Amino acid sequence: MxxxxxxxxxxxxxxxxxxxxxxxLRTEKKEFILSRQILKSGTSIGANIEEAEGAQSRADxxxxxxxxxxxxxxxxxxxxxxxDSKIVPENLIASLINDCSEMVSILNSILITTKRNSAS
Numbered sequence: 001m002x003x004x005x006x007x008x009x010x011x012x013x014x015x016x017x018x019x020x021x022x023x024x025l026r027t028e029k030k031e032f033i034l035s036r037q038i039l040k041s042g043t044s045i046g047a048n049i050e051e052a053e054g055a056q057s058r059a060d061x062x063x064x065x066x067x068x069x070x071x072x073x074x075x076x077x078x079x080x081x082x083x084d085s086k087i088v089p090e091n092l093i094a095s096l097i098n099d100c101s102e103m104v105s106i107l108n109s110i111l112i113t114t115k116r117n118s119a120s
Contacts, residue, residue: 006012006037007106010066014099018042018075021096029087038078041069044071045103058118062111069107076100 018038024055039117045068079097082088 005053005108007049007103008046010099010103010106011049013094014096014103015043015046015097021093025082025087031087032085035083038075038082039079041071041075043073044068058114062114062118064084065107065111065114069104069111071102072107074105076104 007048021042023040025031027036029035041092047069048064048071052061055061055064076097079093079100083090083093083097
């Protein structure tokens with residue numbers, strides 16, 4: 001039995017929550033610009049991780065994961081901006097920020113390990 005890939009699951013679940021946040025921003029807050037930004041970056045994390053899983057080479061794998069990492073960092077920026085501008089209450093966004101931070105850490109770890117193993 002194949003072991004579940006935690007970053008794939010986390011990024012997919014996160015993307016689903018980002019879609020709900022984006023819908024909330026558009027329908028309840030009438031915020032269209034930030035909702036689009038968060039939707040694009042927040043769903044791109046998992047899409048690039050999925051692409052990395054099918055990479056043609058180790059370099060391609062690293063490249064796709066770097067894109068995921070950049071998208072995760074961008075998403076975290078938008079989430080903090082939504083929280084600090086009071087567009088979204090802290091209690092509604094805190095767990096998204098935590099989950100995003102966790103994905104950043106996981107992606108960093110994967111990249112460090114992959115690069116270290118490539119050097120060997």
